[in-house]
Amino acid sequence: MREDFLLLNPGPVPVAREVREAMSAPMVSHRSAAFEAVYERAQEHVEYVFEGSTPSGDTTSAGGTALLLNGTATMGMEAAVGNLVGDGGEVVAVVNGKFGRRFARVAERYADVTRVTADWGAPVDLDAVADAVTTETDVVTMVHNETSTGLLNPVDAVGDIAADADARYVVDGVTSIGGDEFRIDDWGVDIAVTDAQKALAAPPGLSAVYVTDDVVPALDGEAAPFYEDIEWHLRKAESNQTPFTSAVPLFRGLAAAAARIREEGMADRIARHRRQAAAFRDGFHEMGLASFPELNDAAAYSNTLTAIRLPAGARGADAAAFMDAVTARGVSISGGQGHLGGEIFRVSNMGQLTAQQVVRGVRTVGDALDEVGVDVAVHDGVAAARATLEQ
Ligand code: PLP
Missing domain, CATH: 3.40.640.10 (Type I PLP-dependent aspartate aminotransferase-like (Major domain))
Incomplete structure (x- = not known):
């Protein structure tokens, strides 16, 4: 390891x-x-x-x-x-x-x-x-x-x-x-x-x-x-x-x-989790990816984990290659469960994650998508995540 x-x-x-x-x-x-x-x-x-x-x-x-x-x-x-x-x-x-x-x-x-x-x-x-x-x-x-x-x-x-x-x-x-x-x-x-x-x-x-x-x-x-x-x-x-x-x-x-x-302290911890989940969402959206589900109500998104729809080229049968490319970069994320397998991926920000680790998560997903041939704006995504983390 x-x-x-x-x-x-x-x-x-x-x-x-x-x-x-x-x-x-x-x-x-x-x-x-x-x-x-x-x-x-x-x-x-x-x-x-x-x-x-x-x-x-x-x-x-x-x-x-x-x-x-x-x-x-x-x-x-x-x-x-x-x-x-x-x-x-x-x-x-x-x-x-x-x-x-x-x-x-x-x-x-x-x-x-x-x-x-x-x-x-x-x-x-x-x-x-x-x-x-x-x-x-x-x-x-x-x-x-x-x-x-x-x-x-x-x-x-x-x-x-x-x-x-x-x-x-x-x-x-x-x-x-x-x-x-x-x-x-x-x-x-x-x-x-x-x-x-x-x-x-x-x-x-x-x-x-x-x-x-x-x-x-x-x-x-x-x-x-x-x-x-x-x-x-x-x-x-x-x-x-x-x-x-x-x-x-x-x-x-x-x-x-x-x-x-x-x-x-729970107050600071809740604020940190909210900031970090928002940074994951903002980073992935800026990269060109969509949340799963897509909601009108931002308050209905989890503050501890982020689910993102896999884009064409990394979905269904192509999902395994994307997940392998993430793992090869020393990061472990989760796919969808049940019928959402191959449709979404999920990342957690539970625990003691640092801002740098959130940024690394965003960059790794972007680089892995890039490797399997999906065109994503990795740098824009990383910049958006950083900006949210600094708010
Ligand atoms: N409830 C929720 C919301 C969970 O996320 C999980 C595990 O992921 C469980 C229950 C069940 O936990 P365990 O499999 O550790 O018993």
């Missing part, structure tokens, strides 16, 4: 040296005071991220607990749903991308699910959501930042609909929390989920769920999935423990990564 290898995939994202070093300390028991100190630190910092994700840095929750789970975000999604409708119920799942669909599929293991579906990349139809959510609905599931498309979904508007029907609201903030605004109380969120390996910039393997105090009476430990029983996790968290063996090195890595977020 080259020393300057640049990981721009939407997870896992680059992990800082001090995070990597924290993970290689000598092993301790997960029942030791040493581990409890790690858990306490990680939990406190992650709770700060969940509660303090506003452009002003103000807190967004009247009360709740961040739980750290041994397992990636899909486990967190299952924990959220399985603790509310573990023995059945009615769920409305908003689906306009791969991860909205995943939430529906997780919920279908436990409950009757009504999917409110839009094309991947199309905005959520709020009228359709309002029609689907009734007083019979127990839970509404929603993805904030749809990683498969780069669309930022209206968590607030769907939260109003859930609140009107007295339904519980569980939100996947996997690629927004830690990089963008996320308001727990204002948006009516009962349980929020995030992943260690995304905007928290920790290694993959852990997820975190934020459980509001309000939702605790609605949890059903008897019907919950055994490993993800939130009531049990809450009890153990009081003594900085988990019910089962903790992945000690990963918890150490998460504690170190989240401490870095605390140092930067």
Whole structure:
């Protein structure tokens, strides 16, 4: 691996040296005071991220607990749903991308699910959501930042609909929390989920769920999935423990990564992510490329990842050569998922990216397109990205 290898995939994202070093300390028991100190630190910092994700840095929750789970975000999604409708119920799942669909599929293991579906990349139809959510609905599931498309979904508007029907609201903030605004109380969120390996910039393997105090009476430990029983996790968290063996090195890595977020402060971090995502978009547009999807509403674009339509000459069967040309330059980006494979590419700005790395990402994509014969204005794109980063 080259020393300057640049990981721009939407997870896992680059992990800082001090995070990597924290993970290689000598092993301790997960029942030791040493581990409890790690858990306490990680939990406190992650709770700060969940509660303090506003452009002003103000807190967004009247009360709740961040739980750290041994397992990636899909486990967190299952924990959220399985603790509310573990023995059945009615769920409305908003689906306009791969991860909205995943939430529906997780919920279908436990409950009757009504999917409110839009094309991947199309905005959520709020009228359709309002029609689907009734007083019979127990839970509404929603993805904030749809990683498969780069669309930022209206968590607030769907939260109003859930609140009107007295339904519980569980939100996947996997690629927004830690990089963008996320308001727990204002948006009516009962349980929020995030992943260690995304905007928290920790290694993959852990997820975190934020459980509001309000939702605790609605949890059903008897019907919950055994490993993800939130009531049990809450009890153990009081003594900085988990019910089962903790992945000690990963918890150490998460504690170190989240401490870095605390140092930067969520307000500055959100501003940086917004600037960097705008720089990616401006750079690619100036080069002659188009966003996927093309939206009238700039606020609907993700601030943590950018999806771009592949141009003719790098699309479909030609996409592989373009991706190889990117990789050959020591940069890793992602293609489209599902039916968007060969149609789009995606770059992430989650974590601790520098302005220079954003510029390198823009230049690399331009040079790789050039190499496969697509005529793009690489220098103009780089200049536009630089200008946005300097604003
Ligand atoms: N939700 C979103 C929005 C994601 O982007 C991802 C992963 O990319 C997940 C959930 C699932 O994460 P994992 O595969 O790490 O469980």
